[in-house]
Amino acid sequence: IENLKTNRKVLLLLLIPFVLIIFTGFDLKVILILNSVVLIHQVISAVLLNRSRQEAIRLAEDKYRRKLEQSVVEKTAELINSNQELTRLAREDDVTSLDNRRHFISELDQAIEEIRSGQKRHQIMLFYMDIDNFRSINDIYGHEAGDLLLQAVSLRLKQHLPNEGLLARLGGDEFVMSFCTDDNYSGIEPLARQLTASFHKPIYTGGYVFNISLSIGITFYPQDGKDRSELLKNADLSMYYAKEQSQGSYIFFHDIPKALINRKNEIALKLRSADYDQEFKLHYQPYIRVSDGALIGAEALLRWNNPELGNISPAEFIPIAESIGEIVKIGNWVMLQAMNQIHNWHERYGSDITVSINISPIQLDQEGFLKNLKKLLEKTGANPQQIDLEITENSAVNREERLVDVFERINETGCSISIDDFGTGYSSLSYLKRFRIHRLKIAKPLIDSIAIDEDDHEIVSAIIAMARALKLRTIAEGVEEAAQLHKLRELDCDEIQGFYFSKPLPVRDFEERYLELLTEDTVPAPQRITDVADTNY
CATH class of the missing domain: 3.20.20.450 (EAL domain)
Known part of the structure; x- marks a missing residue:
């Protein structure tokens, strides 16, 4: 619309001299000079206007570019933070902030592969730990108190974590610790004693006082398992054996009576090959x-x-x-x-x-x-x-x-x-x-x-x-x-x-x-329970 008004104005200015010639007899030369002045004025005005508009466009582009750059910076920061949070959630336990099961297994698999490939010549030590009677604590004090206890236990375990070791919560009240070492059984035993002894002291958290103990099963790779699954299984078995023998104790897998291990392995083997219809x-x-x-x-x-x-x-x-x-x-x-x-x-x-x-x-x-x-x-x-x-x-x-x-x-x-x-x-x-x-x-x-x-x-x-x-x-x-x-x-x-x-x-x-x-013509009256007691176990 603005361009249309401008064009009409220019056209009117150019026509005025010709109107003057017709009605007043002005000299044609003068008219041409006037028209030239008008044209020069309009050309200069158009050039200046165009430059002004280009400058305005440039300033607007600069403004929007700065806003876009700022938006990109902010969104990039948000994405980085979100990615960091997702990475944290993928590896951290949401209750204790320790490594979670998935991350621990990934790291353990990598450590085992490094030993298998000859990149490292250490052995892997694995502690499988469980809080004794944790279920009773949940029953008595509730789930929130149980979570507070898990957090306190994780902090206490961290105090004994060797350099470059891994500490994770597998789930429930089960924790695992692993690290590479050149020590033998006797060299690891002091750490096991320290861990069990550290829980002889009460735990104060959230207004509660907990007196707990920790049972630990210990395995070595490669002596006690050919892969991660077997290593964890045998550590778990050791932990339960320690719990059965004496709560608040530890045991190495190689110290468990072979008869017990053989019994479990034999049952597993027989289960896999069982003829259900004949045996069950x-x-x-x-x-x-x-x-x-x-x-x-x-x-x-x-x-x-x-x-x-x-x-x-x-x-x-x-x-x-x-x-x-x-x-x-x-x-x-x-x-x-x-x-x-x-x-x-x-x-x-x-x-x-x-x-x-x-x-x-x-x-x-x-x-x-x-x-x-x-x-x-x-x-x-x-x-x-x-x-x-x-x-x-x-x-x-x-x-x-x-x-x-x-x-x-x-x-x-x-x-x-x-x-x-x-x-x-x-x-x-x-x-x-x-x-x-x-x-x-x-x-x-x-x-x-x-x-x-x-x-x-x-x-x-x-x-x-x-x-x-x-x-x-x-x-x-x-x-x-x-x-x-x-x-x-x-x-x-x-x-x-x-x-x-x-x-x-x-x-x-x-x-x-x-x-x-039920097939008789008449259904007998129900017997009193005390009259039909069965004490045959």
């Missing part, structure tokens, strides 16, 4: 309604009889199965057998009892767990409403965010969910409300002393009251004495399970004792 069996332990002694359901319990090793306790082989990656296959076999049994009992006896199946936390972590559950339900024809999946309290708490969705989808199949060993972790009302669960199984340690320990009695009473408020059923596991049953009846516990009523029974024995009654 499910026994069923009934759980009984307290009010009238009626059979409500049973828990499926795995038994293993190996042709060479004989009967092996689940307490012994299940942790090994978890450590070698066999537990998912075993768990799937258990689910298949239990579901087949549910369908079989329903067809033969018209039974609608619920069967509880224990689920390992490793199974829950599998991406295909829910898909496999649905597949087994379809394959066996078992009624999902007769299936109860038992998950331990600690495995539930440690996977709380992920399990909200998993539990929801399990409920959609029609199966129910129980929290096993309730009272051994640090559960909260919010955690119980978030999960769609149906029963709480009160942990055996609480039941063991319910008749003689007032505190345990009050804890069980509180659990039952809380469960009732949340519309959850309660079952007491490990009931072995009449006095325990009497207390549970007073507290209005819903169901019991334990040797006082029946040990776990093979399928045929369970059928004869409980299910064949």
